[in-house]
Amino acid sequence: MSTGTGTGTATGLAEPVAQGWTLGAPPADYVLGHVRAVLADRVLDDALVAVRDGRIAAVEPHPAGLEADVDGQGLLCLPGLVDVHSDGLEKERLPRPGAELPLEFALLSFEGKLGAAGVTTAFHGAAYEQSHGRGLSRSVETAEQICRAVEARTNGMVDHRILHRLDVRCPEGLAALRRRLDAVDGVALVSHEDHTPGQGQYADRRYYEQYLMGTRGMSEDEARAHVDSLIEERDGRLDIREEALADLGERATAGRVRLLGHDPGSAQEVAALRERGGAVAEFPTTLAAAEAARDLGMPTVMGAPNVLRGNSHNGNASGRDLVGRGLVTALASDYLPSGLLAAALLLAEEGLATLPAAVGLVTAGPAEVAGLPDRGSLAPGQRADLVLAAPGRPWPVVAAVLRDRTNGIAGGIATGIAAGIAGGPEAST
Numbered sequence: 001m002s003t004g005t006g007t008g009t010a011t012g013l014a015e016p017v018a019q020g021w022t023l024g025a026p027p028a029d030y031v032l033g034h035v036r037a038v039l040a041d042r043v044l045d046d047a048l049v050a051v052r053d054g055r056i057a058a059v060e061p062h063p064a065g066l067e068a069d070v071d072g073q074g075l076l077c078l079p080g081l082v083d084v085h086s087d088g089l090e091k092e093r094l095p096r097p098g099a100e101l102p103l104e105f106a107l108l109s110f111e112g113k114l115g116a117a118g119v120t121t122a123f124h125g126a127a128y129e130q131s132h133g134r135g136l137s138r139s140v141e142t143a144e145q146i147c148r149a150v151e152a153r154t155n156g157m158v159d160h161r162i163l164h165r166l167d168v169r170c171p172e173g174l175a176a177l178r179r180r181l182d183a184v185d186g187v188a189l190v191s192h193e194d195h196t197p198g199q200g201q202y203a204d205r206r207y208y209e210q211y212l213m214g215t216r217g218m219s220e221d222e223a224r225a226h227v228d229s230l231i232e233e234r235d236g237r238l239d240i241r242e243e244a245l246a247d248l249g250e251r252a253t254a255g256r257v258r259l260l261g262h263d264p265g266s267a268q269e270v271a272a273l274r275e276r277g278g279a280v281a282e283f284p285t286t287l288a289a290a291e292a293a294r295d296l297g298m299p300t301v302m303g304a305p306n307v308l309r310g311n312s313h314n315g316n317a318s319g320r321d322l323v324g325r326g327l328v329t330a331l332a333s334d335y336l337p338s339g340l341l342a343a344a345l346l347l348a349e350e351g352l353a354t355l356p357a358a359v360g361l362v363t364a365g366p367a368e369v370a371g372l373p374d375r376g377s378l379a380p381g382q383r384a385d386l387v388l389a390a391p392g393r394p395w396p397v398v399a400a401v402l403r404d405r406t407n408g409i410a411g412g413i414a415t416g417i418a419a420g421i422a423g424g425p426e427a428s429t
Contacts, residue, residue: 023070023400023401023402026051026384026402026403028051028052028053028054029051029052029053030051030069030070031048031049031050031051031068031069031070032048032049032050032051032068032069032070032072032077032386032402033047033048033049033062033066033067033068033069033070033071033072034046034047034048034062034068034071034072034073034074035047035048035049035072035074035075035076035077035388036074036075036076036077037049037059037077037378038076038077038078038079038355038356038359038378039059039356039377039378039379040356040360040364040377040378040379041356042356043355043356044059044060044061046061046062046074047059047060047061047062047077048060048061048062048063048066048068049077049378049386051384051386054383054384054404055380055381055382055383055384055404056378056379056380056381056382056383056384057380058380059378059379059380072388075388075389075390075399076387076388076389076390076391076396077378077386077387077388078118078341078359078363078378078386078387078388078389079359079363079364079375079376079377079378079382079385079386079387080118080119080120080121080363080375080383080385080386080387080401080403081117081118081119081120081121081340081341081362081363081366081387082119082120082121082122082330082362082363082366082367082370082372082375082376083114083119083121083122083123083332083333083337083340083362083366084123084163084189084301084330084332084366084369084370085123085125085163085191085282085301085303085332085333085334086114086122086123086124086125086163086332086333086334086335086337087124087125087127087334087335088110088113088333088335088336088337089103089106089107089110089124089125089146090125090127090138091335092106092107092109092110092113093106103145103146103149104149104152104153107149107150107153107160108153108156111153111156111157111158111160113337113338114158114337115157115158115401116337116338116398117333117337117338117340117341117398118340118341118387118389118398118401119158119333119337119340120157120158120159120375120385120387120401120403121158121159121161121367121370121372121375121385122158122159122160122161122337123161123162123163123189123370124146124150124160124161124162124163125146125163125165125191126143126144126146126147126150126162126163126164126165127142127143127165127167127173128140128143128164128165128166128167128170128173128174128176128177128180129143129165129166129167129170129173130167130170130172130173131167131170131195140172140173140176143164143165143173143176144176144180146162147162147180150162157401157403158403159385161189161370162188162189163189163190163191163260164177164180164181164188164189164190164191164257165190165191165193165262166190166191166192166193166244166248167193167194167195168192168193168194168240168241168244168245169194169237169238169240169241169244170237170240171237171240174240174243174244174247177190178247181251181256181257187255187256187257187258187371188256188257188258189257189258189260189370189371190248190251190252190257190258190259190260191259191260191261191262191282192244192245192248192259192260192261192262193262193263194241194262194263195263201262201263201283201285201316205227208227210223212227245276246276248276248277249276249277249278250277251277252276252277252278252279253276253277258279258280258370258371259273259276259277259278259279259280260278260279260280260281260282260301260369261273261278261280261281261282262282262283263282263283263284263285264281264282264284264285264289264293265284265285265286265289266286266288266289266292267288267289267291267292269289270284270289270292270293270296270298271292271296273298274296274298278298279298279299279371280298280299280300280301280369281293281298281299281300281301282300282301282332283301283302283303283332284300284302284317284322285312285316285317286316286317287317287321287322287325287327289317290317290322290325290327290328291327293327294326294327299329299330299365299368299369300322300327300328300329300330301328301329301330301331301332301366301369302317302319302322302323302328302330302331302332303319303331303332303333303334304319304331304332304333304334304336304339304340304342304343304344304362305333305334305335305336305339305343306318306319306320306334307319307320307323307331307339307343307346307347308336308339308342308343308346319331319343320347320350320352323347323352323353323361324352324353328361328365329361329365329366329368329369330361330362330365330366330368330369331343331344331361331362331365331366332366340362341362341387341389341396341398342395342396343361343362344358344359344361344362345358345391345392345395345396346394347361349393349394360376360377363375363376363377364376364377383404384402384403384404385401385402385403385404386401386402387400387401387402388400388401388402
């Protein structure tokens with residue numbers, strides 16, 4: 001891969017630009033050439049992408065003889081991936097039990113993994129709940145720490161954002177989230193969830209019991225008794241659940257939050273979500289719920305790990321099956337950023353979606369889910385968040401990421417393949 005100097009095109013968009021820059025810090029104006037550009041409806045082979053003021057100015061066939069600022073060497077050029085539901089920061093902070101790392105360091109470390117996965121916009125889950133039952137200790141205090149750390153990280157290679165997650169049966173979480181949302185400037189992304197065994201994600205409570213036996217060493221009887229106790233305790237908080245749903249519905253209707261319903265399990269639940277002002281069905285657990293979301297015109301999010309595995313680890317709907325039925329708008333990493341592009345290209349390889357449609361599940365689709373119309377496609381006017389990737393068989397490899405710098409966020413490189421270009425426009429690898 002090499003850098004050079006643009007010499008002009010029919011559209012006049014490849015004029016000479018800055019000299020001696022690297023893919024890790026692209027200028028506001030440059031021309032990327034000789035790539036396979038994945039557009040919304042087709043793949044444009046040997047394409048040129050012109051960037052002006054940090055925005056895509058043109059995507060067109062690369063004229064013969066034209067030297068671009070960056071030679072893409074036939075790699076796929078994709079919009080930067082958008083991840084609307086990432087819990088990976090929690091695991092990065094606690095890589096093993098008892099080994100908690102400073103949150104700011106964990107965010108920086110996790111940013112490297114996001115970049116290596118081609119993710120340029122990430123919504124980190126801040127869980128407003130008090131729980132210890134799924135291998136991670138979640139608390140209101142931790143959620144607020146995550147919000148502060150994410151908001152402070154403004155100069156990285158990823159646009160870090162927050163997905164506010166509320167356990168609707170947690171009074172402490174509801175009170176804290178209310179304070180948080182009252183202070184947020186703009187529209188917040190909020191997901192409401194209820195992980196009480198016997199409904200939602202754990203509609204079949206046996207999966208939760210098996211989890212307890214496998215991770216906490218409980219016997220079958222102990223796990224069953226623990227789940228019985230948990231259900232009884234949480235059933236005493238149904239009034240909190242109704243209060244939380246009413247509050248979020250009011251905020252959604254007023255346009256102060258963009259509301260996602262987590263783990264809807266039936267058409268009735270999806271209809272109720274829409275009625276209260278919900279905009280997105282997140283991880284529907286059944287075919288009926290996904291079909292209801294489609295019928296109501298609601299975007300639907302599924303997990304990329306589900307697609308990679310071919311099924312849900314909790315016995316719920318298969319993401320791969322729902323994609324094949326045309327019922328999925330976006331894939332989220334859940335806990336595995338590298339799974340996003342891998343899942344998308346696997347869907348294309350297996351013929352469950354065209355390559356443009358599959359890439360759209362991790363770019364334009366999640367941008368729609370998050371309400372971000374300025375990113376997610378290779379089209380004029382969009383942010384110049386670009387990913388260069390080798391498709392590979394069976395798995396893709398992200399070669400480099402170029403980030404829009406106009407909002408104070410620097411570009412980033414995912415691997416070392418372009419390290420040789422730092423010396424100037426003539427250097428190459």
